[in-house]
Amino acid sequence: MEYRSTRGGPPVTVEQAIMSGTAADGGLYVPSALPALSVADFAGCESFAEVAARFLQPFLAASSLEGPLAAICREALDFPIPVRPVESGLAVLELFHGPTAAFKDVGARFLAAAMSRILQGGRHGRPPVTILVATSGDTGGAVAAAFHGRPGLRVVVLFPEGRVSPRQQHQLTCWGGNVTSLAVRGEFDDCQRLVKAAFANAALARSHSLCSANSINVGRLLPQAAYYARTSLDHFRQTGQRTSFVIPTGNLGNAFACVWARHVGLPIDRIVLATNANTTVEDYLATGQWLPRPTVATLASAMDVGNPSNMERLRSLCGDDAARVREEVSAVAVSDDEIRATIQDEYRRSGSVICPHTATGFFAYRRLPAAERAHRHWVVVATAHAAKFDTIVEPLLGTTIEPPAELARLLRLPARFETIQPGLEELAAWLGDGTGHG
Numbered sequence: 001m002e003y004r005s006t007r008g009g010p011p012v013t014v015e016q017a018i019m020s021g022t023a024a025d026g027g028l029y030v031p032s033a034l035p036a037l038s039v040a041d042f043a044g045c046e047s048f049a050e051v052a053a054r055f056l057q058p059f060l061a062a063s064s065l066e067g068p069l070a071a072i073c074r075e076a077l078d079f080p081i082p083v084r085p086v087e088s089g090l091a092v093l094e095l096f097h098g099p100t101a102a103f104k105d106v107g108a109r110f111l112a113a114a115m116s117r118i119l120q121g122g123r124h125g126r127p128p129v130t131i132l133v134a135t136s137g138d139t140g141g142a143v144a145a146a147f148h149g150r151p152g153l154r155v156v157v158l159f160p161e162g163r164v165s166p167r168q169q170h171q172l173t174c175w176g177g178n179v180t181s182l183a184v185r186g187e188f189d190d191c192q193r194l195v196k197a198a199f200a201n202a203a204l205a206r207s208h209s210l211c212s213a214n215s216i217n218v219g220r221l222l223p224q225a226a227y228y229a230r231t232s233l234d235h236f237r238q239t240g241q242r243t244s245f246v247i248p249t250g251n252l253g254n255a256f257a258c259v260w261a262r263h264v265g266l267p268i269d270r271i272v273l274a275t276n277a278n279t280t281v282e283d284y285l286a287t288g289q290w291l292p293r294p295t296v297a298t299l300a301s302a303m304d305v306g307n308p309s310n311m312e313r314l315r316s317l318c319g320d321d322a323a324r325v326r327e328e329v330s331a332v333a334v335s336d337d338e339i340r341a342t343i344q345d346e347y348r349r350s351g352s353v354i355c356p357h358t359a360t361g362f363f364a365y366r367r368l369p370a371a372e373r374a375h376r377h378w379v380v381v382a383t384a385h386a387a388k389f390d391t392i393v394e395p396l397l398g399t400t401i402e403p404p405a406e407l408a409r410l411l412r413l414p415a416r417f418e419t420i421q422p423g424l425e426e427l428a429a430w431l432g433d434g435t436g437h438g
């Protein structure tokens with residue numbers, strides 16, 4: 001399978017697409033042509049890892065990753081991803097049972113396993129590849145957890161000082177070893193600017209073999225399509241009915257993976273995007289005009305994105321035709337007040353304890369026309385465990401939330417980080433020998 005930038009240009013291999021993250025022309029990599037699979041092609045695939053390997057095989061065909069694909073899936077996708085029934089016609093897809101309790105574990109773990117294979121062989125005696133990542137919260141923890149301890153790879157995480165939740169910060173800073181955590185005196189945008197400046201500095205990028213692991217990397221996007229495949233297959237096998245998804249959305253990585261899964265041929269019906277008060281996507285669907293805007297801070301902070309980059313993939317898939325994008329997805333924007341009310345309502349209704357991101361999904365589901373709810377099978381995607389956002393959820397419910405075992409273990413580890421100014425010289429010094437002392 002060949003990959004191309006959404007902006008055209010020459011084809012690249014999947015290995016090149018994974019290792020470079022973004023295309024040189026600023027576009028995003030997509031397969032040259034989407035493969036086609038039917039339900040029958042998944043005969044005999046039961047576990048998540050088996051379904052994932054079957055789904056991903058044509059995307060990795062004729063690459064060095066095709067042979068080890070089954071092993072990569074078993075290694076990376078080794079935690080439960082249950083579908084929990086809520087009420088008649090509604091279930092929740094719980095994506096938060098991985099090491100850092102958010103769906104980003106799926107993509108980050110697959111990416112780490114794939115990159116390790118790509119680097120095996122060719123790099124003996126060379127300096128390690130440095131994964132440089134800016135995070136507003138969940139990405140950095142998932143990437144650090146996934147790459148921690150992997151030979152030939154190190155991770156440098158930049159996060160905005162004082163702007164991530166205390167538990168998120170702990171997950172960014174508890175690793176040591178090949179993971180360096182830097183608190184940047186500034187905002188997430190400053191972290192992102194620093195990362196971009198580092199990649200743009202050819203000497204720095206070359207001497208550290210800088211590599212990106214951000215959410216637009218196809219190596220993170222593709223495995224996310226696999227849980228939509230598995231969930232819709234299971235329901236179809238039992239009932240002959242397709243599944244509709246409501247997906248909490250920021251940068252559209254999670255949701256776009258679902259669009260791919262449906263195009264490939266999985267039995268997926270409607271896709272509803274739930275956003276927070278960052279309404280760029282909803283406004284685009286309403287007006288047909290793409291007007292990115294500054295980010296608004298909300299309770300669902302991992303979805304605070306004013307210029308969702310994966311929208312470029314969706315628009316490219318639809319020939320940049322807003323009418324065709326509307327056939328693919330609809331969107332509902334949810335305010336902070338509605339997030340708070342939904343967290344309380346769902347707890348009262350069913351005892352469900354949901355995070356602020358997942359709450360946008362429940363809100364969007366409850367807002368669907370009654371006929372839409374009655375005639376389709378709906379799955380709301382739960383993107384993080386509520387215990388990660390305890391400071392928001394606990395006061396609303398008047399109860400304490402036990403962190404899941406793996407998160408609890410991480411929270412007991414000692415944390416360490418350094419604080420830097422948002423300038424390239426200081427970052428370069430830290431990249432110098434990985435300790436900051438050289």
Ligand SMILES: *Cc1c(COP(=O)(O)O)cnc(C)c1O
Pocket residue numbers: 102103104138139215248249250251252253254255302303357358383384
């Ligand atoms: C990253 C994240 C999102 C948004 O996912 P996108 O792929 O950016 O749309 C939603 N919820 C949680 C908990 C996240 O960490």
